[in-house]
Amino acid sequence: MQVDANEMSIVARDKGFSQAESIIQVSQKLQHDLHSLGHDWKFHFSNTLKIENEDGSCLTSEEETNEQILRHEKSAAGILCQLKNRRETQASHLPLAKDVVGIVATLGKVEDDDVSRIFSEYLGMETMLAIVCRTYEGVKALEMYDNEGCINKSSGLHGLGASIGRSLDGRFLVICLESMRPYAGKFLADDPQRRLNILKPRLPNGECPAGFLGFAVNMINVDCENLFCLTPSGYGLRETLFYNLFSRLQVYKTRVDMIQALPCISDGALSLDGGIIRSNGVFSTGSREDVDVRFPKASERSRQPEHYIETEMQIKEMRWKKDKIVDDLKREQGLLNGAKFDFDRKKNEFLKFLTESSSYASQCQVQTAQDQFMSR
Template sequence: MASPRLPSQIVEFNCKVMEEKLKNLGLKVNHHDENLRFLKSEINAIEEVCVDLAIKLGNYHTSAAAVATNDTSTEEAEQRTIRSILDQDNTAAALVCQLKVRYHERTSNMPLMKDILGFVATLGKVNDDNLSRVLAEYLGMDNMLALVCKTYDGVKGLEKYDKDGIIDKSSGVHGLGRSLGKILDGRFTVFCLENLRSFSGDVNIDDPQRKLILHRPRLPGGESPPGFLDFAVNMIHLDRAHLSCLTASGHGLRETLFYSLFSHLQVYKTRADIQCALPLINDGAVSLDGGILKPNGSFCLGYSKNIEVKFPVSLEVSSSPENITEMEEQVKLKNWEKERLLEDMKREEDLLKQVRELYSKKKQELMDYLTHPSLTQMSRDSPTSCSPATPGSNPFGAKSSHTRRY
């Protein structure tokens, strides 16, 4: 016997009630999804802070250990780098370095010399000898010995040409070389700060070193790959005088010179760490044990070169013990916050699962009702379920506008 057909008004009314319930459940699903996204972003932010603090603490302990076992001061390390530059005979860097160091009083007021800020090798320091060696090898001798000028006028003053385009050896840096009995051999590299394309992102103004805000590589779970230390551009330490050196547009050495040299070059502890992180490396990587992956994807294999000119290794402890204690307490606090957020995420995930299951169930009920409204209504017509929808009835517990109030 065929089931009785329900009036179209009742079917339409029931559908609207069921659709409204489905819509509300959909809003709850979106609400829990948004809560989870927010909690994940908060956890990611905490992890970023913890990684930064871990790097600072690691640098502190590395520097402290070096100070305890090595009597070489930062000043002596700088002098060693300068001596290594002076040893590069017949190069522009050796000549300019000689003029700046040995004939400072005579040449300090020359416009040509005043515009030269220094050399790549002397404008930054690092806190680890292995890092100094691998970064120097990555850049190569030409870049390490490159002159750094503040303006393009300074670059033009280094070399003059006659009407045929031949170098005038009696002027510029060539003329200064001849006055000292030196003849420059071959080409040399010059960086002009105001002509370099600067970093387009943000700088951490709360950091004394004004480090660049870069997005760390992340594994699918959100954590940094094993062995990742930092980006090379942020591992260069700048002296206070060099920190205050800004271009006309307000950009410092890190945003211009060192970003141009290193871009997003990543630094890892070992070659094995680089291998594991390959899918996350876009602009090359180096490791403290000598591994080099170029931005074009090529690996540098074999024995490391004996780089004569390296960045000075700063053995000074950059943070006071009081600051270290404060950072360690901050790490504990951040880890506690992360634990609380993970608990909140677990609750949200459970609620989301429940709401999604209910949503799927109600959606299926609606589809069944649209297909066979009479059969669906009869299946619901039991002592434990709502009564059939008839004029004046209240399906799904919906409140009727004609309900009497007491």
């Protein structure tokens, strides 16, 4: 059958259009995927807010906080930062390095300088420089003692400090997440930062106080890897560390707003212009004190997209569940090995008993036979 040339041309043209359309669709999809990957990559590796250093150089907000900690060179936090900055150190092979989460000042970010300044003043230098461990095993690894209860200066953080020429002076604060009573309430729905669902304060007339900005515990931005499944029981930093540090501490814009809200303040309050109420009836007055170790500031570029955070949290949860299963298997294997050892020991004792009993029975039988023979 003969096909018209015009029809063949139309078919070829339509086929060409279809192929071109398919190529365009694939190209658009690849471009979209590439854009998404690039967007995630940017959030994972992009620089955060830059801060000009005293010498005119630029540091990220996180680097500035580390510089502030390093100025306290003989503190536990300063020594820990120095050890992390030295690649040749053996610290990464020690139990304390595996269990240490970080230093309080490095474990959260805030929105601006005013929040950073008042939060650091409220917590104080000792707490800002506190070392945070997941478990009590990590706490014990930081400092060890001899038989007389004296500090062993050649082990733990003391020994590592001495190895880099930095002696650890005085006391230092260590916070154990495992030992903390976590927040027992719910979280805000669909919030990638897993902020705590705490009811806003209400005045006697039912209205929220003027100038109320939020709860301090929810104004800390926590890195994704520390949001979920950080402790053996599956809790993150917000509901353990920061909830224990701030509880339901309220934050107001001004002192005037804070004082007017006194009827509904139960766990203390702060104002961005320097007001501090530590608890009911306890006011912190006088000139404000600047703590030279502060939380770094978050920037728009450093915030991760919601789907990225959700994926990270799912991965974190799966790893936590895997670790829990591995721990359970190790524990069960230990119990099995113990039971097997006890079984083998009892079996050997039983076989020895049977052997000795058999020998004794044979001797008795021989003796009985001899006695019978002699009695005849």
